Amino acid sequence: MSYTRLLKAIATSDPRHLSQDEARELFAAMLDGGIPDLELGALLLALRVKGECSAELDGATEALASRTLRLAGGAQPAVVLPSYGGARHFPNLTPLLALLLRRFNIPVLIHGELDGHGRVASAMILRELGIMPTASLARAEAALARDGLAFLPVGAFSPGLAGLLALRARLGVRHLGHQVAKLLQPFDDARTLTVIGATHADRLEHFRQICLQRRRRAMLLMGTEGEPFADPRHRPEIDLVCDGEQQMLFRAENSSFSPSPTLPAGLDASATARWIEAVLAGDIPLPTPLVNQLACCLYGIGYVDDMNQAKAIVAVEVGMLAQRKLRAA
Structure with a gap:
Protein backbone atom coordinates (compact mmCIF):
# COMPACT_ATOMS: atom_id res chain seq x y z
CA MET A 1 0.00 0.00 0.00
CA SER A 66 -9.39 -9.38 13.87
CA ARG A 67 -6.85 -7.93 16.31
CA THR A 68 -8.96 -7.83 19.48
CA LEU A 69 -8.81 -10.20 22.43
CA ARG A 70 -12.25 -10.94 23.84
CA LEU A 71 -13.86 -11.69 27.16
CA ALA A 72 -15.93 -14.80 27.66
CA GLY A 73 -19.60 -13.96 28.09
CA GLY A 74 -21.29 -14.95 31.34
CA ALA A 75 -24.72 -16.38 32.02
CA GLN A 76 -26.14 -12.86 31.79
CA PRO A 77 -25.41 -10.57 28.85
CA ALA A 78 -23.46 -7.43 29.70
CA VAL A 79 -23.92 -3.77 28.91
CA VAL A 80 -20.78 -2.27 27.38
CA LEU A 81 -20.01 1.44 27.84
CA PRO A 82 -17.19 2.67 25.57
CA SER A 83 -15.76 5.71 27.38
CA TYR A 84 -13.42 7.75 25.19
CA GLY A 85 -14.71 11.31 25.57
CA GLY A 86 -14.11 12.53 29.10
CA ALA A 87 -15.32 15.71 30.76
CA ARG A 88 -14.23 19.03 29.31
CA HIS A 89 -17.24 21.35 29.70
CA PHE A 90 -19.71 18.99 31.40
CA PRO A 91 -19.36 16.36 34.18
CA ASN A 92 -18.67 12.81 33.02
CA LEU A 93 -21.57 10.69 34.31
CA THR A 94 -20.74 7.40 32.57
CA PRO A 95 -19.77 5.84 35.95
CA LEU A 96 -23.20 6.76 37.34
CA LEU A 97 -24.97 4.95 34.50
CA ALA A 98 -22.81 1.88 35.16
CA LEU A 99 -23.53 1.90 38.90
CA LEU A 100 -27.26 2.30 38.29
CA LEU A 101 -27.26 -0.70 35.97
CA ARG A 102 -25.40 -2.72 38.58
CA ARG A 103 -28.31 -2.18 40.99
CA PHE A 104 -30.33 -4.41 38.64
CA ASN A 105 -27.63 -7.10 38.68
CA ILE A 106 -26.74 -6.36 35.06
CA PRO A 107 -23.01 -6.87 34.35
CA VAL A 108 -21.39 -3.69 33.08
CA LEU A 109 -18.06 -3.33 31.31
CA ILE A 110 -16.58 0.12 30.78
CA HIS A 111 -13.59 0.30 28.47
CA GLY A 112 -11.48 3.32 27.67
CA GLU A 113 -8.21 5.09 28.32
CA LEU A 114 -6.59 5.67 31.69
CA ASP A 115 -5.33 9.09 30.58
CA GLY A 116 -7.95 11.75 29.93
CA HIS A 117 -5.56 13.90 27.83
CA GLY A 118 -6.69 17.02 29.63
CA ARG A 119 -10.22 15.77 30.25
CA VAL A 120 -11.69 13.89 33.21
CA ALA A 121 -11.76 10.24 32.15
CA SER A 122 -14.14 7.65 33.59
CA ALA A 123 -11.16 5.77 35.05
CA MET A 124 -10.35 8.79 37.23
CA ILE A 125 -13.89 9.04 38.61
CA LEU A 126 -14.11 5.30 39.22
CA ARG A 127 -10.90 5.46 41.25
CA GLU A 128 -12.52 8.10 43.45
CA LEU A 129 -15.41 5.69 43.91
CA GLY A 130 -13.06 2.88 44.93
CA ILE A 131 -13.27 0.99 41.63
CA MET A 132 -9.83 0.36 40.17
CA PRO A 133 -8.99 -0.58 36.57
CA THR A 134 -8.47 -4.26 35.82
CA ALA A 135 -5.09 -5.08 34.33
CA SER A 136 -6.09 -8.07 32.22
CA LEU A 137 -9.03 -9.83 30.63
CA ALA A 138 -8.91 -12.54 33.31
CA ARG A 139 -9.16 -9.95 36.09
CA ALA A 140 -11.96 -8.16 34.27
CA GLU A 141 -13.89 -11.42 34.02
CA ALA A 142 -13.32 -12.02 37.73
CA ALA A 143 -14.47 -8.50 38.62
CA LEU A 144 -17.62 -8.89 36.50
CA ALA A 145 -18.42 -12.21 38.19
CA ARG A 146 -17.72 -10.83 41.67
CA ASP A 147 -18.86 -7.20 41.50
CA GLY A 148 -20.89 -6.94 38.30
CA LEU A 149 -18.74 -4.02 37.12
CA ALA A 150 -15.29 -3.67 35.60
CA PHE A 151 -13.22 -0.99 33.91
CA LEU A 152 -10.85 -2.46 31.33
CA PRO A 153 -8.18 -0.24 29.75
CA VAL A 154 -8.25 -0.48 25.98
CA GLY A 155 -4.67 -1.76 25.90
CA ALA A 156 -5.73 -4.97 27.63
CA PHE A 157 -7.57 -6.23 24.56
CA SER A 158 -6.04 -4.13 21.80
CA PRO A 159 -2.49 -2.84 22.36
CA GLY A 160 -2.39 -1.52 18.81
CA LEU A 161 -5.49 0.60 19.31
CA ALA A 162 -4.16 1.86 22.65
CA GLY A 163 -1.02 3.04 20.88
CA LEU A 164 -3.04 4.89 18.26
CA LEU A 165 -5.25 6.58 20.86
CA ALA A 166 -2.17 7.70 22.80
CA LEU A 167 -1.19 9.80 19.76
CA ARG A 168 -3.94 12.21 20.79
CA ALA A 169 -1.41 13.79 23.17
CA ARG A 170 0.91 14.56 20.22
CA LEU A 171 -1.72 15.35 17.58
CA GLY A 172 -3.85 17.45 19.92
CA VAL A 173 -7.16 16.03 18.61
CA ARG A 174 -9.13 12.82 18.51
CA HIS A 175 -9.10 10.79 15.30
CA LEU A 176 -10.56 7.78 13.52
CA GLY A 177 -9.30 5.43 16.22
CA HIS A 178 -11.57 7.04 18.81
CA GLN A 179 -14.63 6.37 16.64
CA VAL A 180 -13.61 2.78 15.90
CA ALA A 181 -13.09 2.16 19.64
CA LYS A 182 -16.80 2.74 20.23
CA LEU A 183 -17.61 -0.15 17.89
CA LEU A 184 -15.16 -2.51 19.55
CA GLN A 185 -16.73 -5.84 20.60
CA PRO A 186 -15.07 -6.99 23.84
CA PHE A 187 -17.34 -10.04 24.34
CA ASP A 188 -17.92 -13.23 22.38
CA ASP A 189 -21.63 -12.82 23.05
CA ALA A 190 -24.14 -11.48 20.52
CA ARG A 191 -26.53 -10.61 23.38
CA THR A 192 -24.19 -7.84 24.58
CA LEU A 193 -25.63 -4.34 24.41
CA THR A 194 -23.16 -1.61 23.43
CA VAL A 195 -24.20 1.95 24.29
CA ILE A 196 -22.71 4.28 21.69
CA GLY A 197 -22.67 8.03 22.22
CA ALA A 198 -21.84 10.09 19.13
CA THR A 199 -20.44 13.61 19.06
CA HIS A 200 -21.93 14.60 15.68
CA ALA A 201 -25.08 13.70 13.79
CA ASP A 202 -23.20 12.33 10.77
CA ARG A 203 -21.15 10.02 12.99
CA LEU A 204 -24.31 8.85 14.71
CA GLU A 205 -25.66 7.90 11.30
CA HIS A 206 -22.45 6.02 10.44
CA PHE A 207 -22.72 4.04 13.69
CA ARG A 208 -26.37 3.32 12.92
CA GLN A 209 -25.66 2.03 9.42
CA ILE A 210 -22.84 -0.24 10.60
CA CYS A 211 -24.83 -1.70 13.49
CA LEU A 212 -27.80 -2.34 11.22
CA GLN A 213 -25.67 -3.99 8.53
CA ARG A 214 -23.75 -6.08 11.07
CA ARG A 215 -26.95 -6.96 12.96
CA ARG A 216 -25.40 -5.77 16.20
CA ARG A 217 -27.28 -5.00 19.40
CA ALA A 218 -26.59 -1.36 20.24
CA MET A 219 -28.14 1.69 21.82
CA LEU A 220 -27.47 4.86 19.86
CA LEU A 221 -27.74 8.44 21.03
CA MET A 222 -26.06 11.81 20.76
CA GLY A 223 -23.73 11.43 23.72
CA THR A 224 -22.43 14.06 26.10
CA GLU A 225 -18.97 15.15 24.92
CA GLY A 226 -18.56 11.75 23.32
CA GLU A 227 -19.55 9.79 26.43
CA PRO A 228 -22.42 7.24 26.26
CA PHE A 229 -24.81 8.87 28.73
CA ALA A 230 -27.82 11.05 28.00
CA ASP A 231 -27.38 14.75 28.64
CA PRO A 232 -29.09 15.37 32.02
CA ARG A 233 -30.26 18.81 30.86
CA HIS A 234 -32.30 17.59 27.90
CA ARG A 235 -32.78 14.05 26.65
CA PRO A 236 -31.50 13.18 23.17
CA GLU A 237 -33.28 10.72 20.92
CA ILE A 238 -32.47 7.18 22.07
CA ASP A 239 -32.65 4.34 19.55
CA LEU A 240 -32.19 0.59 19.86
CA VAL A 241 -30.69 -1.42 17.00
CA CYS A 242 -31.09 -5.19 17.18
CA ASP A 243 -31.12 -7.99 14.56
CA GLY A 244 -30.91 -5.52 11.69
CA GLU A 245 -33.89 -3.46 12.83
CA GLN A 246 -34.19 -0.11 14.58
CA GLN A 247 -36.62 1.07 17.24
CA MET A 248 -36.92 4.58 18.63
CA LEU A 249 -37.27 4.28 22.40
CA PHE A 250 -37.43 7.99 23.26
CA ARG A 251 -37.78 11.07 21.10
CA ALA A 252 -35.43 13.99 21.63
CA GLU A 253 -36.64 16.29 24.37
CA ASN A 254 -37.39 19.93 23.70
CA SER A 255 -34.73 21.65 25.79
CA SER A 256 -36.87 24.72 26.36
CA PHE A 257 -39.19 22.64 28.58
CA SER A 258 -36.50 20.79 30.54
CA PRO A 259 -36.13 21.55 34.25
CA SER A 260 -32.58 22.32 35.33
CA PRO A 261 -31.20 19.34 37.28
CA THR A 262 -28.81 19.57 40.21
CA LEU A 263 -25.34 18.77 38.84
CA PRO A 264 -21.86 18.29 40.32
CA ALA A 265 -20.23 21.41 41.70
CA GLY A 266 -17.16 20.87 39.52
CA LEU A 267 -15.86 18.83 36.59
CA ASP A 268 -13.03 17.17 38.54
CA ALA A 269 -13.10 13.50 39.44
CA SER A 270 -13.59 14.04 43.15
CA ALA A 271 -16.56 16.42 42.80
CA THR A 272 -18.20 14.13 40.24
CA ALA A 273 -17.69 11.05 42.43
CA ARG A 274 -19.17 12.75 45.50
CA TRP A 275 -22.21 13.83 43.44
CA ILE A 276 -22.69 10.29 42.14
CA GLU A 277 -22.58 8.97 45.70
CA ALA A 278 -25.19 11.54 46.71
CA VAL A 279 -27.48 10.47 43.86
CA LEU A 280 -27.15 6.79 44.79
CA ALA A 281 -27.88 7.68 48.43
CA GLY A 282 -31.07 9.49 47.42
CA ASP A 283 -29.78 12.90 48.53
CA ILE A 284 -29.93 14.32 44.99
CA PRO A 285 -32.65 13.39 42.46
CA LEU A 286 -31.56 11.42 39.42
CA PRO A 287 -32.02 13.61 36.30
CA THR A 288 -34.95 12.45 34.19
CA PRO A 289 -32.96 11.85 30.96
CA LEU A 290 -30.79 9.35 32.85
CA VAL A 291 -33.92 7.70 34.27
CA ASN A 292 -35.14 7.33 30.70
CA GLN A 293 -31.82 5.94 29.48
CA LEU A 294 -31.71 3.45 32.32
CA ALA A 295 -35.10 2.10 31.24
CA CYS A 296 -33.82 1.85 27.66
CA CYS A 297 -30.86 -0.21 28.86
CA LEU A 298 -33.11 -2.63 30.76
CA TYR A 299 -35.23 -3.12 27.67
CA GLY A 300 -32.28 -3.24 25.28
CA ILE A 301 -30.42 -5.93 27.21
CA GLY A 302 -33.54 -8.09 27.52
CA TYR A 303 -34.05 -7.57 31.25
CA VAL A 304 -37.73 -7.17 30.35
CA ASP A 305 -39.62 -7.71 27.09
CA ASP A 306 -41.71 -4.55 27.23
CA MET A 307 -40.49 -0.95 27.25
CA ASN A 308 -43.38 0.21 29.45
CA GLN A 309 -42.45 -2.45 31.97
CA ALA A 310 -38.86 -1.21 31.92
CA LYS A 311 -40.07 2.33 32.63
CA ALA A 312 -42.18 1.11 35.54
CA ILE A 313 -39.33 -0.89 37.10
CA VAL A 314 -36.97 2.06 36.87
CA ALA A 315 -39.61 4.39 38.33
CA VAL A 316 -39.90 2.09 41.35
CA GLU A 317 -36.12 2.01 41.81
CA VAL A 318 -35.85 5.79 41.56
CA GLY A 319 -38.70 6.10 44.05
CA MET A 320 -36.82 3.85 46.46
CA LEU A 321 -33.81 6.16 46.22
CA ALA A 322 -36.01 9.11 47.16
CA GLN A 323 -37.56 7.15 50.05
CA ARG A 324 -34.08 6.40 51.38
CA LYS A 325 -33.53 10.12 51.93
CA LEU A 326 -36.91 10.52 53.65
CA ARG A 327 -36.20 7.63 56.01
CA ALA A 328 -32.81 9.11 56.86
CA ALA A 329 -34.48 12.43 57.70
Whole structure:
Protein backbone atom coordinates (compact mmCIF):
# COMPACT_ATOMS: atom_id res chain seq x y z
CA MET A 1 0.00 0.00 0.00
CA SER A 2 1.31 3.43 -0.97
CA TYR A 3 0.69 5.86 1.90
CA THR A 4 1.77 8.76 -0.29
CA ARG A 5 -0.93 7.87 -2.82
CA LEU A 6 -3.56 7.69 -0.09
CA LEU A 7 -2.47 11.03 1.34
CA LYS A 8 -2.80 12.62 -2.09
CA ALA A 9 -6.30 11.20 -2.33
CA ILE A 10 -7.63 12.35 1.03
CA ALA A 11 -5.60 15.48 1.80
CA THR A 12 -6.51 17.54 -1.27
CA SER A 13 -9.06 20.32 -1.69
CA ASP A 14 -11.35 17.74 -3.32
CA PRO A 15 -10.71 14.58 -1.25
CA ARG A 16 -12.24 11.20 -1.95
CA HIS A 17 -13.39 8.63 0.58
CA LEU A 18 -11.48 5.38 0.90
CA SER A 19 -13.16 2.14 -0.02
CA GLN A 20 -13.96 -0.32 2.74
CA ASP A 21 -11.08 -2.55 1.60
CA GLU A 22 -8.63 0.36 1.54
CA ALA A 23 -9.74 1.46 5.02
CA ARG A 24 -9.39 -2.08 6.37
CA GLU A 25 -5.87 -2.44 4.99
CA LEU A 26 -4.81 1.02 6.12
CA PHE A 27 -6.16 0.70 9.67
CA ALA A 28 -4.66 -2.78 9.97
CA ALA A 29 -1.26 -1.28 9.17
CA MET A 30 -1.87 1.46 11.75
CA LEU A 31 -2.76 -1.09 14.43
CA ASP A 32 0.25 -3.24 13.57
CA GLY A 33 2.68 -0.32 13.78
CA GLY A 34 3.57 -0.63 10.13
CA ILE A 35 3.36 3.06 9.19
CA PRO A 36 6.19 5.55 9.91
CA ASP A 37 5.30 8.24 12.45
CA LEU A 38 5.26 11.14 9.97
CA GLU A 39 2.92 9.40 7.53
CA LEU A 40 0.77 8.02 10.37
CA GLY A 41 0.15 11.46 11.85
CA ALA A 42 -0.54 12.95 8.42
CA LEU A 43 -3.04 10.21 7.54
CA LEU A 44 -4.92 10.46 10.84
CA LEU A 45 -5.22 14.23 10.58
CA ALA A 46 -6.20 14.10 6.91
CA LEU A 47 -8.96 11.59 7.67
CA ARG A 48 -10.19 13.79 10.51
CA VAL A 49 -10.30 16.92 8.37
CA LYS A 50 -12.00 15.08 5.51
CA GLY A 51 -14.46 13.35 7.81
CA GLU A 52 -14.80 9.59 7.80
CA CYS A 53 -17.57 7.84 5.85
CA SER A 54 -19.44 4.68 6.85
CA ALA A 55 -17.33 2.45 4.58
CA GLU A 56 -14.10 3.76 6.12
CA LEU A 57 -15.38 3.28 9.65
CA ASP A 58 -16.67 -0.19 8.83
CA GLY A 59 -13.40 -1.23 7.21
CA ALA A 60 -11.40 0.03 10.18
CA THR A 61 -13.76 -1.83 12.53
CA GLU A 62 -13.12 -5.05 10.61
CA ALA A 63 -9.37 -4.56 10.99
CA LEU A 64 -9.75 -3.99 14.72
CA ALA A 65 -12.05 -7.01 15.17
CA SER A 66 -9.39 -9.38 13.87
CA ARG A 67 -6.85 -7.93 16.31
CA THR A 68 -8.96 -7.83 19.48
CA LEU A 69 -8.81 -10.20 22.43
CA ARG A 70 -12.25 -10.94 23.84
CA LEU A 71 -13.86 -11.69 27.16
CA ALA A 72 -15.93 -14.80 27.66
CA GLY A 73 -19.60 -13.96 28.09
CA GLY A 74 -21.29 -14.95 31.34
CA ALA A 75 -24.72 -16.38 32.02
CA GLN A 76 -26.14 -12.86 31.79
CA PRO A 77 -25.41 -10.57 28.85
CA ALA A 78 -23.46 -7.43 29.70
CA VAL A 79 -23.92 -3.77 28.91
CA VAL A 80 -20.78 -2.27 27.38
CA LEU A 81 -20.01 1.44 27.84
CA PRO A 82 -17.19 2.67 25.57
CA SER A 83 -15.76 5.71 27.38
CA TYR A 84 -13.42 7.75 25.19
CA GLY A 85 -14.71 11.31 25.57
CA GLY A 86 -14.11 12.53 29.10
CA ALA A 87 -15.32 15.71 30.76
CA ARG A 88 -14.23 19.03 29.31
CA HIS A 89 -17.24 21.35 29.70
CA PHE A 90 -19.71 18.99 31.40
CA PRO A 91 -19.36 16.36 34.18
CA ASN A 92 -18.67 12.81 33.02
CA LEU A 93 -21.57 10.69 34.31
CA THR A 94 -20.74 7.40 32.57
CA PRO A 95 -19.77 5.84 35.95
CA LEU A 96 -23.20 6.76 37.34
CA LEU A 97 -24.97 4.95 34.50
CA ALA A 98 -22.81 1.88 35.16
CA LEU A 99 -23.53 1.90 38.90
CA LEU A 100 -27.26 2.30 38.29
CA LEU A 101 -27.26 -0.70 35.97
CA ARG A 102 -25.40 -2.72 38.58
CA ARG A 103 -28.31 -2.18 40.99
CA PHE A 104 -30.33 -4.41 38.64
CA ASN A 105 -27.63 -7.10 38.68
CA ILE A 106 -26.74 -6.36 35.06
CA PRO A 107 -23.01 -6.87 34.35
CA VAL A 108 -21.39 -3.69 33.08
CA LEU A 109 -18.06 -3.33 31.31
CA ILE A 110 -16.58 0.12 30.78
CA HIS A 111 -13.59 0.30 28.47
CA GLY A 112 -11.48 3.32 27.67
CA GLU A 113 -8.21 5.09 28.32
CA LEU A 114 -6.59 5.67 31.69
CA ASP A 115 -5.33 9.09 30.58
CA GLY A 116 -7.95 11.75 29.93
CA HIS A 117 -5.56 13.90 27.83
CA GLY A 118 -6.69 17.02 29.63
CA ARG A 119 -10.22 15.77 30.25
CA VAL A 120 -11.69 13.89 33.21
CA ALA A 121 -11.76 10.24 32.15
CA SER A 122 -14.14 7.65 33.59
CA ALA A 123 -11.16 5.77 35.05
CA MET A 124 -10.35 8.79 37.23
CA ILE A 125 -13.89 9.04 38.61
CA LEU A 126 -14.11 5.30 39.22
CA ARG A 127 -10.90 5.46 41.25
CA GLU A 128 -12.52 8.10 43.45
CA LEU A 129 -15.41 5.69 43.91
CA GLY A 130 -13.06 2.88 44.93
CA ILE A 131 -13.27 0.99 41.63
CA MET A 132 -9.83 0.36 40.17
CA PRO A 133 -8.99 -0.58 36.57
CA THR A 134 -8.47 -4.26 35.82
CA ALA A 135 -5.09 -5.08 34.33
CA SER A 136 -6.09 -8.07 32.22
CA LEU A 137 -9.03 -9.83 30.63
CA ALA A 138 -8.91 -12.54 33.31
CA ARG A 139 -9.16 -9.95 36.09
CA ALA A 140 -11.96 -8.16 34.27
CA GLU A 141 -13.89 -11.42 34.02
CA ALA A 142 -13.32 -12.02 37.73
CA ALA A 143 -14.47 -8.50 38.62
CA LEU A 144 -17.62 -8.89 36.50
CA ALA A 145 -18.42 -12.21 38.19
CA ARG A 146 -17.72 -10.83 41.67
CA ASP A 147 -18.86 -7.20 41.50
CA GLY A 148 -20.89 -6.94 38.30
CA LEU A 149 -18.74 -4.02 37.12
CA ALA A 150 -15.29 -3.67 35.60
CA PHE A 151 -13.22 -0.99 33.91
CA LEU A 152 -10.85 -2.46 31.33
CA PRO A 153 -8.18 -0.24 29.75
CA VAL A 154 -8.25 -0.48 25.98
CA GLY A 155 -4.67 -1.76 25.90
CA ALA A 156 -5.73 -4.97 27.63
CA PHE A 157 -7.57 -6.23 24.56
CA SER A 158 -6.04 -4.13 21.80
CA PRO A 159 -2.49 -2.84 22.36
CA GLY A 160 -2.39 -1.52 18.81
CA LEU A 161 -5.49 0.60 19.31
CA ALA A 162 -4.16 1.86 22.65
CA GLY A 163 -1.02 3.04 20.88
CA LEU A 164 -3.04 4.89 18.26
CA LEU A 165 -5.25 6.58 20.86
CA ALA A 166 -2.17 7.70 22.80
CA LEU A 167 -1.19 9.80 19.76
CA ARG A 168 -3.94 12.21 20.79
CA ALA A 169 -1.41 13.79 23.17
CA ARG A 170 0.91 14.56 20.22
CA LEU A 171 -1.72 15.35 17.58
CA GLY A 172 -3.85 17.45 19.92
CA VAL A 173 -7.16 16.03 18.61
CA ARG A 174 -9.13 12.82 18.51
CA HIS A 175 -9.10 10.79 15.30
CA LEU A 176 -10.56 7.78 13.52
CA GLY A 177 -9.30 5.43 16.22
CA HIS A 178 -11.57 7.04 18.81
CA GLN A 179 -14.63 6.37 16.64
CA VAL A 180 -13.61 2.78 15.90
CA ALA A 181 -13.09 2.16 19.64
CA LYS A 182 -16.80 2.74 20.23
CA LEU A 183 -17.61 -0.15 17.89
CA LEU A 184 -15.16 -2.51 19.55
CA GLN A 185 -16.73 -5.84 20.60
CA PRO A 186 -15.07 -6.99 23.84
CA PHE A 187 -17.34 -10.04 24.34
CA ASP A 188 -17.92 -13.23 22.38
CA ASP A 189 -21.63 -12.82 23.05
CA ALA A 190 -24.14 -11.48 20.52
CA ARG A 191 -26.53 -10.61 23.38
CA THR A 192 -24.19 -7.84 24.58
CA LEU A 193 -25.63 -4.34 24.41
CA THR A 194 -23.16 -1.61 23.43
CA VAL A 195 -24.20 1.95 24.29
CA ILE A 196 -22.71 4.28 21.69
CA GLY A 197 -22.67 8.03 22.22
CA ALA A 198 -21.84 10.09 19.13
CA THR A 199 -20.44 13.61 19.06
CA HIS A 200 -21.93 14.60 15.68
CA ALA A 201 -25.08 13.70 13.79
CA ASP A 202 -23.20 12.33 10.77
CA ARG A 203 -21.15 10.02 12.99
CA LEU A 204 -24.31 8.85 14.71
CA GLU A 205 -25.66 7.90 11.30
CA HIS A 206 -22.45 6.02 10.44
CA PHE A 207 -22.72 4.04 13.69
CA ARG A 208 -26.37 3.32 12.92
CA GLN A 209 -25.66 2.03 9.42
CA ILE A 210 -22.84 -0.24 10.60
CA CYS A 211 -24.83 -1.70 13.49
CA LEU A 212 -27.80 -2.34 11.22
CA GLN A 213 -25.67 -3.99 8.53
CA ARG A 214 -23.75 -6.08 11.07
CA ARG A 215 -26.95 -6.96 12.96
CA ARG A 216 -25.40 -5.77 16.20
CA ARG A 217 -27.28 -5.00 19.40
CA ALA A 218 -26.59 -1.36 20.24
CA MET A 219 -28.14 1.69 21.82
CA LEU A 220 -27.47 4.86 19.86
CA LEU A 221 -27.74 8.44 21.03
CA MET A 222 -26.06 11.81 20.76
CA GLY A 223 -23.73 11.43 23.72
CA THR A 224 -22.43 14.06 26.10
CA GLU A 225 -18.97 15.15 24.92
CA GLY A 226 -18.56 11.75 23.32
CA GLU A 227 -19.55 9.79 26.43
CA PRO A 228 -22.42 7.24 26.26
CA PHE A 229 -24.81 8.87 28.73
CA ALA A 230 -27.82 11.05 28.00
CA ASP A 231 -27.38 14.75 28.64
CA PRO A 232 -29.09 15.37 32.02
CA ARG A 233 -30.26 18.81 30.86
CA HIS A 234 -32.30 17.59 27.90
CA ARG A 235 -32.78 14.05 26.65
CA PRO A 236 -31.50 13.18 23.17
CA GLU A 237 -33.28 10.72 20.92
CA ILE A 238 -32.47 7.18 22.07
CA ASP A 239 -32.65 4.34 19.55
CA LEU A 240 -32.19 0.59 19.86
CA VAL A 241 -30.69 -1.42 17.00
CA CYS A 242 -31.09 -5.19 17.18
CA ASP A 243 -31.12 -7.99 14.56
CA GLY A 244 -30.91 -5.52 11.69
CA GLU A 245 -33.89 -3.46 12.83
CA GLN A 246 -34.19 -0.11 14.58
CA GLN A 247 -36.62 1.07 17.24
CA MET A 248 -36.92 4.58 18.63
CA LEU A 249 -37.27 4.28 22.40
CA PHE A 250 -37.43 7.99 23.26
CA ARG A 251 -37.78 11.07 21.10
CA ALA A 252 -35.43 13.99 21.63
CA GLU A 253 -36.64 16.29 24.37
CA ASN A 254 -37.39 19.93 23.70
CA SER A 255 -34.73 21.65 25.79
CA SER A 256 -36.87 24.72 26.36
CA PHE A 257 -39.19 22.64 28.58
CA SER A 258 -36.50 20.79 30.54
CA PRO A 259 -36.13 21.55 34.25
CA SER A 260 -32.58 22.32 35.33
CA PRO A 261 -31.20 19.34 37.28
CA THR A 262 -28.81 19.57 40.21
CA LEU A 263 -25.34 18.77 38.84
CA PRO A 264 -21.86 18.29 40.32
CA ALA A 265 -20.23 21.41 41.70
CA GLY A 266 -17.16 20.87 39.52
CA LEU A 267 -15.86 18.83 36.59
CA ASP A 268 -13.03 17.17 38.54
CA ALA A 269 -13.10 13.50 39.44
CA SER A 270 -13.59 14.04 43.15
CA ALA A 271 -16.56 16.42 42.80
CA THR A 272 -18.20 14.13 40.24
CA ALA A 273 -17.69 11.05 42.43
CA ARG A 274 -19.17 12.75 45.50
CA TRP A 275 -22.21 13.83 43.44
CA ILE A 276 -22.69 10.29 42.14
CA GLU A 277 -22.58 8.97 45.70
CA ALA A 278 -25.19 11.54 46.71
CA VAL A 279 -27.48 10.47 43.86
CA LEU A 280 -27.15 6.79 44.79
CA ALA A 281 -27.88 7.68 48.43
CA GLY A 282 -31.07 9.49 47.42
CA ASP A 283 -29.78 12.90 48.53
CA ILE A 284 -29.93 14.32 44.99
CA PRO A 285 -32.65 13.39 42.46
CA LEU A 286 -31.56 11.42 39.42
CA PRO A 287 -32.02 13.61 36.30
CA THR A 288 -34.95 12.45 34.19
CA PRO A 289 -32.96 11.85 30.96
CA LEU A 290 -30.79 9.35 32.85
CA VAL A 291 -33.92 7.70 34.27
CA ASN A 292 -35.14 7.33 30.70
CA GLN A 293 -31.82 5.94 29.48
CA LEU A 294 -31.71 3.45 32.32
CA ALA A 295 -35.10 2.10 31.24
CA CYS A 296 -33.82 1.85 27.66
CA CYS A 297 -30.86 -0.21 28.86
CA LEU A 298 -33.11 -2.63 30.76
CA TYR A 299 -35.23 -3.12 27.67
CA GLY A 300 -32.28 -3.24 25.28
CA ILE A 301 -30.42 -5.93 27.21
CA GLY A 302 -33.54 -8.09 27.52
CA TYR A 303 -34.05 -7.57 31.25
CA VAL A 304 -37.73 -7.17 30.35
CA ASP A 305 -39.62 -7.71 27.09
CA ASP A 306 -41.71 -4.55 27.23
CA MET A 307 -40.49 -0.95 27.25
CA ASN A 308 -43.38 0.21 29.45
CA GLN A 309 -42.45 -2.45 31.97
CA ALA A 310 -38.86 -1.21 31.92
CA LYS A 311 -40.07 2.33 32.63
CA ALA A 312 -42.18 1.11 35.54
CA ILE A 313 -39.33 -0.89 37.10
CA VAL A 314 -36.97 2.06 36.87
CA ALA A 315 -39.61 4.39 38.33
CA VAL A 316 -39.90 2.09 41.35
CA GLU A 317 -36.12 2.01 41.81
CA VAL A 318 -35.85 5.79 41.56
CA GLY A 319 -38.70 6.10 44.05
CA MET A 320 -36.82 3.85 46.46
CA LEU A 321 -33.81 6.16 46.22
CA ALA A 322 -36.01 9.11 47.16
CA GLN A 323 -37.56 7.15 50.05
CA ARG A 324 -34.08 6.40 51.38
CA LYS A 325 -33.53 10.12 51.93
CA LEU A 326 -36.91 10.52 53.65
CA ARG A 327 -36.20 7.63 56.01
CA ALA A 328 -32.81 9.11 56.86
CA ALA A 329 -34.48 12.43 57.70
